[in-house]
Amino acid sequence: MASKSKAAVAPKTTAKRGRPPRAGLSHWQERVLDLVRASAEPASAYDILREMKDDGITAPPVVYRALKGLLDRGLVHRIESLNAYVVCGGPDHHHHQPAQFAICRDCGRVEEITDPAVDQLIEAWTQRIGFVADSRTIEILGRCRDCAARQALAAD
Incomplete structure (x- = not known):
């Protein structure tokens, strides 16, 4: 049985007509970014x-390398508690500052929150105790507006 060479497997293109390639992203990074963006909920590496x-x-290494590149560029975030990924902000929005996440325990919806006041407060706390943070993720677990409203209606 002959094995397939890497050249024999043509990657599926994700480029859309009229849309230029994303600057600096590899083909697989673009594909993974498109899949994370298209997911209705946070996507795990195995979902991707x-x-x-x-x-x-x-x-998995192809997916993990693509995700690392996207994380390094601030295009996706890793939701630690879910071991899954979400796109950063809107389609043209990305940043490298820490974000906070509100995660709905009922529907899985994740909302990204960025607030410089929270960042400044955490920076002041860590400086006060002499702690040097390598990274930080703040995740708030609860119910989104829609699920909380449904729960309130069900309780009545």
């Missing part, structure tokens, strides 16, 4: 891998 089987990708 499952979607990439038609692209000939069956091993």
